[in-house]
Amino acid sequence: MKKIFKILLVVVFIALLGFSGKYLIDSNSKSPIIFTTEKAFKTSIEEKTVATGKVIPEDEVEIKxxxxxxxxKIYVKEGDAIKTGDLIAxxxxVPNEQALNSARGRVQNAQISLANAQQDFNRNKALFDKGVISTQDFQNVKLRYDQAEQEVKNARNDLQIIRQGSTGGAQAxxxxxxxxxxxxxxxxxxKGDQVIQSNNFNDGTTVATIADLTKMIFEGKVDEAEVSKLKINMPLKVSLGAIRDKEFDxxxxxxxxxGNEEQGAVQFKIEGEVFLDDSYFVRAGYSANASIVLDTKNDILAIKEALLQFDKDTEDPxxxxxxxxxxxxxxxxxIGLSDGINVEILSGLTEEDEIKVWNKTEPIKKEPETAQD
Known part of the structure; x- marks a missing residue:
C-alpha cells in the first residue's frame, strides 16, 4: 500500500509540474502592450456652456x-394675425345681482336727494325774487340743486352700464x-362660457392672448458655477428642437x-434677444438650447484631454x-482652458515631448471556432 501511495504522489507531482510549465509558457508567449505617443500642438480653444430653455414672445398680452x-360670439381663431382695435368677441x-341692487339703491337715494334739493331751491327762489335773501345764498342753494340733478344722472348711467355694459346701446x-x-x-x-371682468379683487377671465411673433426671446437657465462668467450683450447661438441644422444669432x-434651487443645484434665469430669419416661422414655446462662448484663446499649446492623468492623492494633473x-x-x-476635447498647457510641456497614450487597450482576440459535428 505504501508503494502504491508513493507512486500516486509521484504521478500527481509530475502532473502539477506539467500544468505549471504550460502556464509559464503561455504567459511568456503573450505580447506586451506597445504604448504609442502623441505630441502637444498649437490650436484655438473655446470654453462654452449650454443653457436649456425655450423661445417665447417678447411681448404677450392677455385680453380681458x-x-x-x-x-x-368669437370672431377670431388661434393663429390669426390681427390689428389694434379688431373685434375679438x-x-x-349678465348683471351681478349685488352690484345691480346697489346701483338701484344709489339711484333711489339720488332721487330722494334731488327732490329735497328741488324743494329747497323753489323756496329760496321765491325768497330771492322778493329780495329777502342775498344773491350769494341763492347761488349756494342752486349749486346744491344742480349737483343733486347730476348725481341722479350718474347713478342712472351706472345702473345702465351694469345692466347693458354701456350707456349708449339698447342691447346688453x-x-x-x-x-x-x-x-x-x-x-x-x-361660445357660451361665462367671463368675469378684471377688478381689484380678480384678474378677470382671459378671452384671448396676443403676441408679436416677430420679436422673440430665449429664456433659459444656467448653473451658478458659470453665471459669474456671463455679461450683458454676450453673443449666443440658439438652436431649436423643431428646426434642425439651423442656429439663430x-x-x-x-x-x-x-437664483432658484432645482434638484440640488442653483439655477439662474437668463434671457436673450433672438434675431430671427424670415425663412423660418418660429412658434412660441419651441424648446431651445443656447450656446454661450465664455472664453476664447487662439494659437495656444494644447494636448488631447484623454492624455491627462490625475494624482490619486492631490488630484493634480x-x-x-x-x-x-x-x-x-x-x-x-x-493646465488651463478646456473645450472637453483639447486642454491648454500652461507649463510643464513642450512641442517636442512625446506623451504616452496611457489608456490604450489591447484588441479583443476572437476565440477559434470549433467544428460542429
Whole structure:
C-alpha cells in the first residue's frame, strides 16, 4: 500500500509540474502592450456652456372683458394675425345681482336727494325774487340743486352700464377688441362660457392672448458655477428642437440677480434677444438650447484631454513623457482652458515631448471556432 501511495504522489507531482510549465509558457508567449505617443500642438480653444430653455414672445398680452357676462360670439381663431382695435368677441352682459341692487339703491337715494334739493331751491327762489335773501345764498342753494340733478344722472348711467355694459346701446352686449397688434396665440374660452371682468379683487377671465411673433426671446437657465462668467450683450447661438441644422444669432439681455434651487443645484434665469430669419416661422414655446462662448484663446499649446492623468492623492494633473524605448516618466503640468476635447498647457510641456497614450487597450482576440459535428 505504501508503494502504491508513493507512486500516486509521484504521478500527481509530475502532473502539477506539467500544468505549471504550460502556464509559464503561455504567459511568456503573450505580447506586451506597445504604448504609442502623441505630441502637444498649437490650436484655438473655446470654453462654452449650454443653457436649456425655450423661445417665447417678447411681448404677450392677455385680453380681458370690461364687463362680466356670457360669450355671445368669437370672431377670431388661434393663429390669426390681427390689428389694434379688431373685434375679438362679443359678451352678453349678465348683471351681478349685488352690484345691480346697489346701483338701484344709489339711484333711489339720488332721487330722494334731488327732490329735497328741488324743494329747497323753489323756496329760496321765491325768497330771492322778493329780495329777502342775498344773491350769494341763492347761488349756494342752486349749486346744491344742480349737483343733486347730476348725481341722479350718474347713478342712472351706472345702473345702465351694469345692466347693458354701456350707456349708449339698447342691447346688453359689449365688444371685446384687441388692444395690440400681433398673432392670436390662445383662445381659452368658447361660445357660451361665462367671463368675469378684471377688478381689484380678480384678474378677470382671459378671452384671448396676443403676441408679436416677430420679436422673440430665449429664456433659459444656467448653473451658478458659470453665471459669474456671463455679461450683458454676450453673443449666443440658439438652436431649436423643431428646426434642425439651423442656429439663430442672439444677444444676452438679462441675467437674474437671484437664483432658484432645482434638484440640488442653483439655477439662474437668463434671457436673450433672438434675431430671427424670415425663412423660418418660429412658434412660441419651441424648446431651445443656447450656446454661450465664455472664453476664447487662439494659437495656444494644447494636448488631447484623454492624455491627462490625475494624482490619486492631490488630484493634480500629470502626463507620462517618453525617455526611452517604451520607457516613460511622470511629468507634472499646469493646465488651463478646456473645450472637453483639447486642454491648454500652461507649463510643464513642450512641442517636442512625446506623451504616452496611457489608456490604450489591447484588441479583443476572437476565440477559434470549433467544428460542429
Amino acid at each position: 372683458p370690461q364687463v362680466s357676462g356670457i360669450i355671445e 362679443k359678451v352678453k352682459v 352686449i359689449t365688444n371685446v377688441r384687441a388692444s395690440v397688434a400681433g398673432t392670436i396665440l390662445e383662445i381659452p374660452v368658447e 442672439a444677444k444676452l439681455k438679462f441675467i437674474a440677480p437671484k 500629470y502626463v507620462e513623457v517618453k525617455i526611452g524605448d517604451q520607457e516613460f516618466k511622470r511629468k507634472d503640468i499646469e
